[in-house]
Amino acid sequence: MKESASEYVYKLRMKVRDYECDIEGVVNNANYQHYLEVARHEYLRTIGIDFRECTANDYIFMVSRIEMRFKTPLHGGEEFDVCLNFKREGVRYIFLQDILRASDGKTVVNAEVECIALHEGRIAKETPYDARLSDALGTLA
Numbered sequence: 001m002k003e004s005a006s007e008y009v010y011k012l013r014m015k016v017r018d019y020e021c022d023i024e025g026v027v028n029n030a031n032y033q034h035y036l037e038v039a040r041h042e043y044l045r046t047i048g049i050d051f052r053e054c055t056a057n058d059y060i061f062m063v064s065r066i067e068m069r070f071k072t073p074l075h076g077g078e079e080f081d082v083c084l085n086f087k088r089e090g091v092r093y094i095f096l097q098d099i100l101r102a103s104d105g106k107t108v109v110n111a112e113v114e115c116i117a118l119h120e121g122r123i124a125k126e127t128p129y130d131a132r133l134s135d136a137l138g139t140l141a
Contacts, residue, residue: 008083009136010043013102018076026073032109033066036097039082040113047136049129058120059127064092065114071107074099080108088137091116091123 020031041051054061074080079102086095092114099109117124 007085008098009085010039010046011081011083012039012042013079013081014038015079016074016076021076025075027075029070032068032070032099032111035080035082035099036066036095036109036111036113039084039097040095040115043084048132054129057128059124059129060118061093061115062118063113064116066111068109068111070109072101074101074108078103086137088133091125093117093133
């Protein structure tokens with residue numbers, strides 16, 4: 001997995017809810033995927049991509065692969081930042097995401113999430129949303 005850059009195009013502050021923790025008082029591993037997804041969706045909304053609009057136009061964006069490295073756990077009530085960068089490789093949209101504990105900046109999770117777009121049930125080589133994504137990619141330079 002490639003490490004994310006120290007500068008991010010987007011950060012979202014969140015807080016662990018008690019029901020997300022297991023009996024040991026730490027966040028259950030599956031919940032980290034939820035945090036990553038919330039941040040991706042919120043970021044895409046900030047650049048003008050809304051999933052309802054995409055779906056209405058028969059474009060379905062979906063995760064095709066995810067790789068996560070767990071570094072240190074989060075506990076109930078802790079605040080954290082979900083940070084991301086992304087790039088485009090062929091038909092894949094690749095999000096490089098980190099979850100950082102807010103109190104000390106310690107890395108909780110590193111993740112690489114690959115997404116694809118389907119149009120009418122087939123992998124889309126291009127979408128009407130690519131211009132917005134390209135513009136956003138330009139902000140990373």
